[in-house]
Amino acid sequence: MLYAVTMDVAIPHDLDPEVAASTIATEKAYSQELQRSGEWRHIWRIAGQYSNLSIFDVESNERLHEILWGLPLFKYMTVKVQPLATHPSDIALLGGADGGGQASQAG
Numbered sequence: 451m452l453y454a455v456t457m458d459v460a461i462p463h464d465l466d467p468e469v470a471a472s473t474i475a476t477e478k479a480y481s482q483e484l485q486r487s488g489e490w491r492h493i494w495r496i497a498g499q500y501s502n503l504s505i506f507d508v509e510s511n512e513r514l515h516e517i518l519w520g521l522p523l524f525k526y527m528t529v530k531v532q533p534l535a536t537h538p539s540d541i542a543l544l545g546g547a548d549g550g551g552q553a554s555q556a557g
């Protein structure tokens with residue numbers, strides 16, 4: 451199951467800088483481990499914001515919740531989750547590079 455997740459980070463300005471740096475480093479390791487496992491497929495910085503747009507490929511809503519709840523920065527984040535469905539215009543679904551196959555009219 452694919453999900454687009456937006457994470458807006460707001461670390462309090464009065465947080466001890468060492469705690470902030472340590473939490474950010476732990477977050478990076480946590481994220482990179484999940485990227486290596488294939489569950490965290492993409493992470494993009496949203497330009498000009500302390501936010502990212504990530505794509506997760508996980509087996510269930512419960513697994514996504516577990517991953518997000520476990521983010522070291524979770525308590526400083528606003529998280530938005532959008533489940534993804536295939537789009538009928540996606541040429542990757544047609545089995546040919548030229549998109550010349552039969553596509554569904556739905557959606």
Ligand SMILES: O=C(O)CC1=CCC(=O)O1
Pocket residue numbers: 457459477478479481482500501502523
């Ligand atoms: O900096 C961010 O966008 C927050 C974050 C999530 C995973 C990571 O490494 O940083």
